[in-house]
Amino acid sequence: MSKLVVEHVSKSFDGVPILEDVSLRLEEGELVCLLGVSGAGKTTLFNIISGLMEPEEGKVYLSGEEITGKAGKISYMLQKDLLLPYQTVLGNVALPLLIRGVKKEEAYAEAARHFGEFGLAGTEHRYPSQLSGGMRQRAALLRTYLFSQNVALLDEPFSALDTITKGAIHTWYLEVMERIRLSTLFITHDIDEAILLSDRIYILSGKPGRIVAELAIREPKPRSAQFPLTGEFLQYKREIIRLLELPH
Amino acid sequence: MTKKSPSTINKAAPGVLIALLLAVWQGLSSLGVVPKYMLPSPADVVKAFFADFPLLVSHSKTTLAEAALGLSCAIFLAFVVAFFMDRYSLLRRAVYPLLVVSQTVPTVAIAPLLILWLGYGIAPKVVLIVITCFFPMAIGLLEGFSSADPDTINLMRAMGSTQNQIFRYVKFPSALRQFFASLKIAASYSVVGAVISEWLGGMEGLGVYMTRVKKSYSFDKMFAVIFLISAISLLLMKAIDLLQKKATPWDNLRQQEQEL
Numbered sequence: 001m002s003k004l005v006v007e008h009v010s011k012s013f014d015g016v017p018i019l020e021d022v023s024l025r026l027e028e029g030e031l032v033c034l035l036g037v038s039g040a041g042k043t044t045l046f047n048i049i050s051g052l053m054e055p056e057e058g059k060v061y062l063s064g065e066e067i068t069g070k071a072g073k074i075s076y077m078l079q080k081d082l083l084l085p086y087q088t089v090l091g092n093v094a095l096p097l098l099i100r101g102v103k104k105e106e107a108y109a110e111a112a113r114h115f116g117e118f119g120l121a122g123t124e125h126r127y128p129s130q131l132s133g134g135m136r137q138r139a140a141l142l143r144t145y146l147f148s149q150n151v152a153l154l155d156e157p158f159s160a161l162d163t164i165t166k167g168a169i170h171t172w173y174l175e176v177m178e179r180i181r182l183s184t185l186f187i188t189h190d191i192d193e194a195i196l197l198s199d200r201i202y203i204l205s206g207k208p209g210r211i212v213a214e215l216a217i218r219e220p221k222p223r224s225a226q227f228p229l230t231g232e233f234l235q236y237k238r239e240i241i242r243l244l245e246l247p248h
Numbered sequence: 249m250t251k252k253s254p255s256t257i258n259k260a261a262p263g264v265l266i267a268l269l270l271a272v273w274q275g276l277s278s279l280g281v282v283p284k285y286m287l288p289s290p291a292d293v294v295k296a297f298f299a300d301f302p303l304l305v306s307h308s309k310t311t312l313a314e315a316a317l318g319l320s321c322a323i324f325l326a327f328v329v330a331f332f333m334d335r336y337s338l339l340r341r342a343v344y345p346l347l348v349v350s351q352t353v354p355t356v357a358i359a360p361l362l363i364l365w366l367g368y369g370i371a372p373k374v375v376l377i378v379i380t381c382f383f384p385m386a387i388g389l390l391e392g393f394s395s396a397d398p399d400t401i402n403l404m405r406a407m408g409s410t411q412n413q414i415f416r417y418v419k420f421p422s423a424l425r426q427f428f429a430s431l432k433i434a435a436s437y438s439v440v441g442a443v444i445s446e447w448l449g450g451m452e453g454l455g456v457y458m459t460r461v462k463k464s465y466s467f468d469k470m471f472a473v474i475f476l477i478s479a480i481s482l483l484l485m486k487a488i489d490l491l492q493k494k495a496t497p498w499d500n501l502r503q504q505e506q507e508l
Binding site: 050051052071072073074075076078082084085086087096098099100127130147 | 399403408409413417421422496497501
């Protein structure tokens with residue numbers, strides 16, 4: 001059964017259609033990118049999947065259960081890390097467990113177990129403002145992971161980082177994902193990032209936004225940092241640029 | 249020759265200015281430019297302060313007790329009102345104008361009424377302090393609650409938080425900075441409010457002492473008590489600063505850059 005299914009979702013604001021008949025699915029352990037230019041309705045789709053917004057038409061299913069318009073089922077991570085400045089990193093990461101009603105000691109112990117895996121060891125009792133941007137994004141990712149080891153929704157999570165940090169975090173991210181196999185829907189406007197990380201790519205384009213193409217990236221995982229330098233990579237990129245109807 | 253660093257000079261500047269002003273004041277008094285019965289010299293004020301010290305201490309206790317009680321009640325009330333106004337927008341729209349209007353009522357004008365209604369005891373004083381301190385506290389807390397980042401609140405909702413959890417983890421800590429800023433204002437209002445209410449009737453307190461020494465034209469004692477009230481307010485603010493540092497350790501961090 002697919003982890004996440006979005007079926008024929010449409011949405012408009014004040015009569016202006018934003019999304020039209022968007023369908024996609026995410027299989028167990030898959031990393032799927034939703035690639036689109038700004039204004040194609042990525043964030044709207046994101047809000048609908050997370051349940052913060054209801055679509056006019058269409059449905060969202062999580063592991064077979066309908067969750068259309070229901071918040072509290074899928075957590076997400078944004079470009080802004082949204083870590084609470086007044087909690088330690090440990091307190092922040094344990095938050096989804098505390099919300100679920102887990103006792104504080106247990107929640108903290110459970111959260112602390114993953115710090116090593118996410119490259120955060122030693123930061124438990126520091127405050128987010130003491131960490132670098134890359135570290136904060138890792139903490140935000142761990143928080144998302146602790147909310148649900150099921151499905152995560154990432155909305156341009158690394159786009160605020162500088163190129164070098166971004167490269168480093170991509171390598172790290174691919175490594176971690178190999179181990180934890182989190183089914184992930186990854187929203188981005190960065191073509192290179194999408195090709196490097198995804199198993200499949202959906203291309204969202206036009207006004208209103210529609211899924212114009214679906215593309216499988218057949219490069220086996222784990223992928224090396226050399227992958228973007230290969231001919232295959234460029235071929236994928238050329239294909240995507242053509243599908244996005246960007247000027248050549 | 250070594251130069252003093254600018255920060256040392258900056259720190260010393262206010263102290264030097266105060267000393268200079270006091271020296272000028274003392275000079276004017278000693279030279280007889282201003283007659284003593286109109287403006288006592290700083291030395292006279294200090295003398296009066298120590299002569300009446302035990303009396304001042306006992307009056308201060310009464311005034312401080314009233315201020316503390318009034319301020320605590322105001323904080324509690326403000327918290328409850330701000331909490332519900334933040335939760336229910338209809339309530340917020342209905343009550344907000346009322347809060348603002350309540351602040352335009354001059355305290356000096358209602359103090360005699362309170363004495364008529366509640367007598368000469370501690371009750372009218374506490375009520376007056378509550379009225380003066382409630383407004384800055386309620387507005388500060390309300391603004392603090394609504395200053396919480398809406399994206400963070402959305403994330404909390406997506407993670408399945410209840411309204412109370414959002415309040416506890418996001419809104420309340422977001423409001424702390426505003427809370428302490430308002431608390432500083434309210435604490436100084438509370439002392440002044442206590443003194444004003446004592447002027448208008450009472451058996452004890454710095455306000456009562458003030459009216460007595462004014463009636464006997466002991467301006468040196470009058471000045472001594474004015475300085476005492478200032479000093480008490482300053483100490484309170486300092487105490488609130490320390491409390492804030494303790495309560496919000498994340499605000500005092502020096503941002504440290506770390507390599508990934």
